[in-house]
Amino acid sequence: MSDNEAIYTTAATIYDVAREAGVSDATVSRVFNNKHNVKTTTRERVLQAAEKLGYVANVQARNLARGKSNMIGLLVPGLDNGYIGEIIRGIDQELAYADYELMLYTTHRKGTTESAYLQYVANGFVDGLLLVVPLLSITFLEALGTLNYAYVLIDEVDHSGNSFSVASTNWQGAYDATTYLIQLGHRQIGFITGMLELNSAKERLNGHLAALRDNDVTVRQDLIVDGDFVQASGFEQSLRLLDLEPRPTAIVASNDMMALGALDAIRERGLQIPHDISVIGFDDIPQASTTHPKLSTVRQPLEQMGRVGVQLLLEQLEASERQPRRVTLTTQLVVRDSCQPVNNVGDT
Amino acid sequence: MSDNEAIYTTAATIYDVAREAGVSDATVSRVFNNKHNVKTTTRERVLQAAEKLGYVANVQARNLARGKSNMIGLLVPGLDNGYIGEIIRGIDQELAYADYELMLYTTHRKGTTESAYLQYVANGFVDGLLLVVPLLSITFLEALGTLNYAYVLIDEVDHSGNSFSVASTNWQGAYDATTYLIQLGHRQIGFITGMLELNSAKERLNGHLAALRDNDVTVRQDLIVDGDFVQASGFEQSLRLLDLEPRPTAIVASNDMMALGALDAIRERGLQIPHDISVIGFDDIPQASTTHPKLSTVRQPLEQMGRVGVQLLLEQLEASERQPRRVTLTTQLVVRDSCQPVNNVGDT
DNA sequence: ATGAAAGCGCTAACAA
DNA sequence: TTGTTAGCGCTTTCAT
Numbered sequence: 001m002s003d004n005e006a007i008y009t010t011a012a013t014i015y016d017v018a019r020e021a022g023v024s025d026a027t028v029s030r031v032f033n034n035k036h037n038v039k040t041t042t043r044e045r046v047l048q049a050a051e052k053l054g055y056v057a058n059v060q061a062r063n064l065a066r067g068k069s070n071m072i073g074l075l076v077p078g079l080d081n082g083y084i085g086e087i088i089r090g091i092d093q094e095l096a097y098a099d100y101e102l103m104l105y106t107t108h109r110k111g112t113t114e115s116a117y118l119q120y121v122a123n124g125f126v127d128g129l130l131l132v133v134p135l136l137s138i139t140f141l142e143a144l145g146t147l148n149y150a151y152v153l154i155d156e157v158d159h160s161g162n163s164f165s166v167a168s169t170n171w172q173g174a175y176d177a178t179t180y181l182i183q184l185g186h187r188q189i190g191f192i193t194g195m196l197e198l199n200s201a202k203e204r205l206n207g208h209l210a211a212l213r214d215n216d217v218t219v220r221q222d223l224i225v226d227g228d229f230v231q232a233s234g235f236e237q238s239l240r241l242l243d244l245e246p247r248p249t250a251i252v253a254s255n256d257m258m259a260l261g262a263l264d265a266i267r268e269r270g271l272q273i274p275h276d277i278s279v280i281g282f283d284d285i286p287q288a289s290t291t292h293p294k295l296s297t298v299r300q301p302l303e304q305m306g307r308v309g310v311q312l313l314l315e316q317l318e319a320s321e322r323q324p325r326r327v328t329l330t331t332q333l334v335v336r337d338s339c340q341p342v343n344n345v346g347d348t
Numbered sequence: 349m350s351d352n353e354a355i356y357t358t359a360a361t362i363y364d365v366a367r368e369a370g371v372s373d374a375t376v377s378r379v380f381n382n383k384h385n386v387k388t389t390t391r392e393r394v395l396q397a398a399e400k401l402g403y404v405a406n407v408q409a410r411n412l413a414r415g416k417s418n419m420i421g422l423l424v425p426g427l428d429n430g431y432i433g434e435i436i437r438g439i440d441q442e443l444a445y446a447d448y449e450l451m452l453y454t455t456h457r458k459g460t461t462e463s464a465y466l467q468y469v470a471n472g473f474v475d476g477l478l479l480v481v482p483l484l485s486i487t488f489l490e491a492l493g494t495l496n497y498a499y500v501l502i503d504e505v506d507h508s509g510n511s512f513s514v515a516s517t518n519w520q521g522a523y524d525a526t527t528y529l530i531q532l533g534h535r536q537i538g539f540i541t542g543m544l545e546l547n548s549a550k551e552r553l554n555g556h557l558a559a560l561r562d563n564d565v566t567v568r569q570d571l572i573v574d575g576d577f578v579q580a581s582g583f584e585q586s587l588r589l590l591d592l593e594p595r596p597t598a599i600v601a602s603n604d605m606m607a608l609g610a611l612d613a614i615r616e617r618g619l620q621i622p623h624d625i626s627v628i629g630f631d632d633i634p635q636a637s638t639t640h641p642k643l644s645t646v647r648q649p650l651e652q653m654g655r656v657g658v659q660l661l662l663e664q665l666e667a668s669e670r671q672p673r674r675v676t677l678t679t680q681l682v683v684r685d686s687c688q689p690v691n692n693v694g695d696t
Numbered sequence: 697a698t699g700a701a702a703g704c705g706c707t708a709a710c711a712a
Numbered sequence: 713t714t715g716t717t718a719g720c721g722c723t724t725t726c727a728t
Contacts, residue, residue, distance in 0.1 A: 030714085058705050085433075103452070363721080374723080386697070412706085413704055702725085706720085
């Protein structure tokens with residue numbers, strides 16, 4: 001074989017380009033980093049040489065030399081609900097602007113403790129971490145504290161003031177949802193909580209309670225049941241609610257996934273939505289508008305939360321000064337078809 | 349401040365550990381690479397030193413030295429449906445075993461042509477690429493061909509025999525679905541195709557047609573409408589089907605997302621499922637079992653497809669020899685509540 | 697079993 | 713404007 005016909009496609013390096021263009025490697029580097037101190041003609045030659053050799057920068061090497069990776073990590077348990085999909089859409093958009101890449105870390109990987117895993121992630125390739133909190137186990141958050149690392153919490157408020165975080169008006173959202181039901185005449189309203197270790201979940205519960213009190217609706221403790229933000233718990237806890245006496249005429253779930261579970265549970269009992277019982281969720285995940293009946297819910301701007309999350313993270317990365325910031329976006333009541341005026345008016 | 353109190357938490361390097369343990373950097377490297385030629389006591393000391401300093405290997409440097417990244421890329425447009433979530437679960441599991449990381453590339457990033465994007469991805473950090481085909485634009489696949497790069501196609505068969513791919517028995521699955529409907533007495537069966545540029549979509553259509561023919565059901569061309577695997581097209585095309593004369597008594601959608609759209613469309617027309625019209629999907633995404641009525645469908649082993657995809661990719665990466673392999677997994681008819689015997693028997 | 701030394705491909709002072 | 717020279721933190725021969 002002729003020797004100008006390389007068999008190995010060992011990727012061309014910056015040196016190859018330099019030789020081809022008759023310049024030094026540093027110059028090639030400058031060209032590809034868009035430094036302005038390169039003569040136009042030189043730049044041209046370099047670019048041509050690179051083109052000819054099919055040169056593409058080796059990211060590993062660049063990252064090592066620069067001491068940063070231009071990648072950020074997203075820690076999630078799984079991708080199995082629309083909630084995270086929406087958030088990722090926002091994250092990704094914002095990342096694209098800033099020329100960052102996204103590494104996906106799932107928390108259910110075998111055989112590592114949360115903190116070890118976090119350590120690993122942190123010291124690894126990514127410059128910072130985005131945590132979608134409601135899906136994470138609490139231990140993760142605890143481990144985070146011990147880390148000196150750029151991260152931002154998505155969909156959770158950190159009252160300690162130590163973390164960057166983005167969330168929405170949880171209290172107000174829940175308040176609105178419950179008020180809406182009360183206005184429809186409901187008085188026996190079941191409430192399925194999220195994981196109450198999370199502030200966002202607590203705030204939703206508090207918003208609900210406040211709405212009840214502000215409207216002089218008696219708070220029944222048995223109508224407040226513990227969920228954990230996943231569909232199965234929505235299903236189970238709804239079943240419990242439906243067995244209560246008197247039975248609630250409406251259910252508010254602390255997120256849509258649980259609301260979906262509630263819909264199932266209600267049908268399981270042979271009841272009709274919203275005729276027999278109204279249901280309202282929280283989040284407005286894509287599925288909410290494809291259920292039947294379509295789910296009324298409190299919309300969180302998920303995509304925007306993802307975007308803001310990225311902004312907050314880059315803020316930390318780019319500024320040396322990093323005073324934790326917390327941003328709160330507003331929720332919005334989305335009325336669809338899963339709620340209607342209460343049927344049997346009567347009991348207080 | 350005392351000088352043994354570092355202010356900067358400049359991550360400990362292999363040298364720091366070496367010094368602390370009183371060995372050379374090479375030895376530390378050996379320990380962390382599980383080479384057997386290290387005395388046990390030395391290993392112990394190194395491990396302790398590392399522990400003490402909180403040492404975690406710098407992946408960038410390791411990758412550069414090793415000439416590989418131990419990351420694989422997953423190319424998807426978005427994460428907004430359960431389909432991809434299932435596949436990712438499988439991918440991630442398998443990756444965890446092999447100690448690889450996952451980079452998420454979304455195709456809807458601004459301002460890059462498909463091929464440019466692929467080039468970038470390919471030459472970038474990842475060792476190989478996983479493509480979830482049904483969600484990708486055709487141009488991506490065409491661009492792939494020009495690349496000398498390890499990749500595997502998920503949920504698509506490559507009849508050219510040039511690509512590693514994993515798919516399921518599309519033809520048989522569609523055949524089963526249609527046969528099932530025919531057995532329920534349906535004769536006017538609408539079919540919503542996927543993107544027919546894809547073999548998987550074509551095979552599903554062919555399976556459907558074969559089932560019709562094998563059962564002596566007349567093929568009506570107007571009952572075959574063009575979808576593209578997304579929910580919206582399922583909705584629109586179903587509307588078209590519902591306006592036909594005579595109206596189909598059943599619809600088979602080439603995937604569940606479109607089946608979801610079909611459910612909506614049918615209700616939009618004031619019809620009942622399955623009473624007035626039966627619907628069957630393909631995939632068995634998580635949502636399929638949470639719709640109401642629950643969607644009957646043809647199950648693809650999505651998670652397993654993800655796992656096998658990774659296996660095929662690592663196979664390429666680890667073996668120098670890489671004879672394209674194609675693996676086909678079996679589908680399974682999942683009967684739930686969206687189909688029932690036809691109402692008005694009679695025609696044909 | 698361990699250390700020394702070279703190098704992975706790039707960036708970034710510092711000179712020139 | 714360009715080249716020279718050190719690294720970035722790790723792996724990997726090759727010696728010892």
